[in-house]
Amino acid sequence: MSTNPTTVLITGAASGIGEATARRLARQGHTVLLGARRTARLAAITDELRAAGARAAYRELDVTSLDSVRAFTTAAVEEYGRVDVLVNNAGVMSLSLLADLRVDEWEQMIDVNLRGVLHGIAAALPVMRRQGAGHIVNVSSVSGHQVDPTAAVYSATKFAVAALSEGLRQESRDVRVTVVSPGFTQSELTERGGSEEARAAAHAASQLLAIPASAIADAIAFAIDRPADVDVNELVVRPTAQG
Template identity: 75%
Template sequence: MTASRKNVLVTGASSGIGEATARRLAAAGHRVLVGARRTGRLAALAKELRDAGGTVHHRELDVCDLGSFRAFAASALTEFGGIDVLVNNAGVMPLSPVADLRVDDWNRMIDVNLRGVLHGIAAVLPAMREQGGGQIINISSVSGHRVDPTAAVYSATKFAVAALSEGLRQESRDIRVTVVSPGFTHSELTHQGGNPDVRSAVRAAAEQLAIPASAIAEAIAFAVDQPADVDVNELVVRPTAQG
């Protein structure tokens, strides 16, 4: 049991890093509200973690909809009485060469990966300011540090998340801001959208190299559990074998 129980919101929690983070933080004794569009998975996860002794609630969440995100945050305030941590995890990664002109995929990445993060900040920042503290953890990617062919737009959204996070950090004296950048990680990011050939190649690489989502959850838990006057700003977590 952690020495300081925190009220934590996790987006994109129906699978992958979000699910692993919910498991890790609930096991540590934090109160967790999980959100995603796939409510069946959320309900099953919340029940499993409650049966194991955790304090976990779930709510449908579409990060592209500011009203949905504000309702998600309001639910945490009702259930827990405050918001200590937001883990802005929801993301999509339909990769393709720019010349494919998959504009719908581009817009989807902008909407989820960047606008969704902004919506999360807008939804929780007033409550954190009012209570005099909090932490926003934005999940970026190693693609927010380097650009590879077929990942130009995805990288653009993740570079933007890093820039947004750094700006928010510099503006804040009572809100901790953390960026976590995973490398190849077992998740469903490579399962939908994008160029089919690229998707197959990335999935094959991930099968060979990927680390478990729990490894990223451990990094998130490390940042969460630091004292209030210690702000872990950036963590990059790659498989050892990843170039």
């Protein structure tokens, strides 16, 4: 059990890192509100958590819509009275060469990976400022530290998440800010979008190297559970075998 139970909002909670984080934090005694577009999947996860004695709820969420993200945050305030932690986890990864000109996929990555994080900040930060405390956890990627062929736009969005997080950290005294950058992790990221060749290569590498999503959930839990005067700003979590 956590020594400091909190109300935690998690975007992209229907699978992968978001789902693993919801399960990890609920098991520790935190209240979790799960958000994603796949409500049937959210309902199933929430039912499992409640059956195990956790305090959990879900709400349909589209992070590309500021109204949707604000409604998600407002629901937490109305139900639980506060928002202690926001985990900006929703993301997409469509890998392809820039010369392929998959512009629609570029725009989707910008909308979800970058604008979605901004929407989360816009919705949660005023609440946290009024409370005089809060914690925003932004899930980035090792691709926010290095650029690989076929990942230029994805990396650009993740570099931007790191920049936003550092700017918010410098502006904040009451709100903690953490960036978590996973390496190859078991998730659905490599299963859709991008060129067939790039997707197959990423999937093969993930199959060979990927660590479980629970490893990233553990890192997020570690940052959240530090004392209020300790702000863990950045965590990079890779498979040991990843170069």
